[in-house]
Amino acid sequence: MNILIIGTGYVGATTAMVFAESGWQVTGLDIDAGKIERLRQGRLHFHEPGLEDLIAKHVRSGRLLFTTDSETAIADHDVIFICVGTPSRPDGNADLRYIRQAAEDIGRAMNGYKLVVTKSTVPVGTQEQVKAWIESAQRQPYRFDVASNPEFLREGKAVEDALRPDRIVIGTDSARATRQLRTLYGSFRCPWIVTKPRTAELIKYASNAFLATKISYMNELAKLCDELEVNVKEVADGMGLDPRIGPSFLQAGLGYGGSCFPKDVSELVMTSRKHEVNLRILDQVMEVNQGQFAYLLDKARARLGSLAGKEIAVLGLAFKPDTDDIREAPALRMIDRLLLEQASVRLYDPVAALPDRSSYRDVTVCSTPEEALLGAEAVMLCTEWTEFAELDWAQAKAFLEQPNFFDGRNMLDAGRMRGMGYFYQSIGNDH
Numbered sequence: 001m002n003i004l005i006i007g008t009g010y011v012g013a014t015t016a017m018v019f020a021e022s023g024w025q026v027t028g029l030d031i032d033a034g035k036i037e038r039l040r041q042g043r044l045h046f047h048e049p050g051l052e053d054l055i056a057k058h059v060r061s062g063r064l065l066f067t068t069d070s071e072t073a074i075a076d077h078d079v080i081f082i083c084v085g086t087p088s089r090p091d092g093n094a095d096l097r098y099i100r101q102a103a104e105d106i107g108r109a110m111n112g113y114k115l116v117v118t119k120s121t122v123p124v125g126t127q128e129q130v131k132a133w134i135e136s137a138q139r140q141p142y143r144f145d146v147a148s149n150p151e152f153l154r155e156g157k158a159v160e161d162a163l164r165p166d167r168i169v170i171g172t173d174s175a176r177a178t179r180q181l182r183t184l185y186g187s188f189r190c191p192w193i194v195t196k197p198r199t200a201e202l203i204k205y206a207s208n209a210f211l212a213t214k215i216s217y218m219n220e221l222a223k224l225c226d227e228l229e230v231n232v233k234e235v236a237d238g239m240g241l242d243p244r245i246g247p248s249f250l251q252a253g254l255g256y257g258g259s260c261f262p263k264d265v266s267e268l269v270m271t272s273r274k275h276e277v278n279l280r281i282l283d284q285v286m287e288v289n290q291g292q293f294a295y296l297l298d299k300a301r302a303r304l305g306s307l308a309g310k311e312i313a314v315l316g317l318a319f320k321p322d323t324d325d326i327r328e329a330p331a332l333r334m335i336d337r338l339l340l341e342q343a344s345v346r347l348y349d350p351v352a353a354l355p356d357r358s359s360y361r362d363v364t365v366c367s368t369p370e371e372a373l374l375g376a377e378a379v380m381l382c383t384e385w386t387e388f389a390e391l392d393w394a395q396a397k398a399f400l401e402q403p404n405f406f407d408g409r410n411m412l413d414a415g416r417m418r419g420m421g422y423f424y425q426s427i428g429n430d431h
């Protein structure tokens with residue numbers, strides 16, 4: 001079997017690497033010629049630790065090819081993974097236009113049996129929709145199967161997560177598709193779930209929404225911790241020792257961002273409304289998350305008064321460390337609000353860049369953390385890059401006009417920072 005991956009973003013590029021690592025011949029297809037050109041040279045168009053080296057290795061060996069020629073690629077491959085984006089539409093529903101395009105491309109170009117596997121995160125019922133789109137575009141009635149195989153990797157940890165997944169979920173009603181996928185994933189040692197396509201699709205949304213719920217719960221709890229003079233990290237440590245709760249996703253902070261949680265929670269809410277089963281808990285999860293960054297701003301205002309004309313150093317732009325992804329990044333929301341309140345922003349992030357420089361003319365983009373701190377009246381830490389934990393904060397204080405520190409990721413130790421003379425506040429981590 002040879003494998004075609006449609007879409008070479010985070011998921012597509014990682015999936016291509018995974019199958020090449022397992023010894024399969026893989027082709028990555030994208031409509032973006034610039035991305036394909038870079039990938040052909042073994043270079044990635046986004047930041048993901050460890051992935052570029054593995055892609056380059058397989059490009060050199062010839063096991064991994066890249067193309068923009070959709071028709072030839074589809075005709076030449078037996079198994080096709082759809083890994084295109086499914087962003088949110090303004091009304092909160094998932095936008096399936098890229099999935100539809102990919103399905104219709106497959107239908108038009110197919111020349112024999114194909115196994116089509118949807119790895120993109122798609123609303124419940126999409127597998128049936130993909131079948132219909134393929135069928136309606138077919139020139140001849142070739143047989144095909146469509147399976148759902150949701151992806152659970154995290155950005156920043158994509159290589160590790162994709163090569164050693166916790167589980168493989170396959171949604172299909174076809175024995176042939178199940179056999180082929182078992183062969184493709186033959187070298188993986190992890191639990192398998194083979195189920196109905198709809199169940200597979202829902203497992204993905206239910207997982208992301210549950211993790212988002214954990215985060216919003218901890219963010220609410222952190223505010224109570226501030227009132228009670230209790231440290232939320234110690235509370236999380238105590239809770240996490242209970243195996244029924246587990247230690248992960250209990251970090252309070254500025255809220256969740258990224259290309260997945262915000263859109264996936266929103267889509268699940270929309271699905272539940274369509275079926276008149278309103279998942280009300282998720283409305284609260286989203287509301288808490290929307291307002292979370294403002295909690296830190298309130299603390300800054302309480303200390304500094306009006307932010308107008310104040311120089312604020314913002315450390316971190318990416319929605320989380322080890323990625324350059326700024327989709328739905330709380331830091332961006334923070335910067336927008338600071339600018340609205342007429343503060344001057346000095347920004348530093350090790351890899352992420354502002355989306356559109358012309359809308360952010362008033363932001364001074366700095367190439368070191370020290371440069372961002374220079375003359376600032378407050379620091380707002382928005383992404384927990386390791387570099388910030390390793391900075392010599394005693395020395396760095398000299399760059400600041402005022403040593404006010406607002407830690408949006410509870411990264412630093414309150415006692416140590418205060419010992420160095422900082423006015424330090426965080427999100428439930430002050431005591």
Ligand SMILES: NC(=O)c1ccc[n+]([C@@H]2O[C@H](COP(=O)([O-])OP(=O)(O)OC[C@H]3O[C@@H](n4cnc5c(N)ncnc54)[C@H](O)[C@@H]3O)[C@@H](O)[C@H]2O)c1
Binds near residue numbers: 011031083085119
């Ligand atoms: N980013 C993650 O960490 C992650 C993890 C798990 C699941 N997912 C899901 O996987 C899907 C892809 O996410 P992503 O972050 O990789 O998206 P992305 O936006 O980074 O990449 C999508 C790619 O698809 C390409 N594309 C669009 N239409 C195409 C077409 N018709 N033919 C060929 N290429 C086409 C785009 O040019 C782009 O390069 C989404 O549904 C997402 O929710 C993402």
Ligand SMILES: O=c1ccn([C@@H]2O[C@H](COP(=O)(O)OP(=O)(O)O[C@H]3O[C@H](CO)[C@@H](O)[C@H](O)[C@H]3O)[C@@H](O)[C@H]2O)c(=O)[nH]1
Binds near residue numbers: 208254256
């Ligand atoms: O305790 C925590 C854990 C995470 N976050 C935030 O939550 C967001 C998402 O983080 P993470 O889940 O690590 O990153 P993603 O790459 O968005 O991965 C999520 O979304 C992917 C796309 O669906 C899924 O595949 C992954 O399983 C799922 O973890 C980030 O803004 C984090 O800062 C917190 O605030 N507190």
